[in-house]
Amino acid sequence: MTARRTKFYLDKRNGKMMGVCAGIADYTGIDATWVRVGAVLLTLLGGFPWTVIAYFVTGWVAGDKPGEFRDSDPEEQKFWQGVRAKPGRSIRDVRSRFRDIDRRLADVETHVTSHNSRLAREIEALR
Structure with missing residues (x-):
């Protein structure tokens, strides 16, 4: 059975810590740098314990990105991001x-x- 393209996956290949922000970036189509900046700002501007807890829970619960999705071309990735959105x-x-x-x-x-x-x-x- 093939993996679903509309599911959220961690992107540990492009991730810094656990791949959560890179996974969110891959899922939404937003640049990973902006997702990381947003997560840090959200944490610093009042969401301190909850954003950290959510980050680690997501990193623990979500699965890794399947290898079959890693080498797809950018046009196909853009298509699937549109399908998810x-x-x-x-x-x-x-x-x-x-x-x-x-x-x-x-x-x-x-x-x-x-x-x-x-x-x-x-x-x-x-x-």
């Missing part, structure tokens, strides 16, 4: 892409099947 929008995006591909294929089919003597000569010359 707004699943409905990502479905609309995929449908839109398929409609665009279908339209372009129809245009190519119309061009190839239309009566175009120059194109027919070029195709015959290739045979």
Whole structure:
């Protein structure tokens, strides 16, 4: 069974301590540096015991990022971050892409099947 791409994982490969902030950054698509700065600011501005407790509990409870997700290309990572953030929008995006591909294929089919003597000569010359 493959791991789920919409689940939160620790990113120990890019993490500093336990990989919690890097995991949050990977999950949301925000730069890990900003997540770390936000965690430190939240801790210093009044959330001291609770943010530290939440950090360690998350590091203890969450699983490591599966190896199959580590070497994926940036476009695929961006797609899955969009799925996690707004699943409905990502479905609309995929449908839109398929409609665009279908339209372009129809245009190519119309061009190839239309009566175009120059194109027919070029195709015959290739045979």
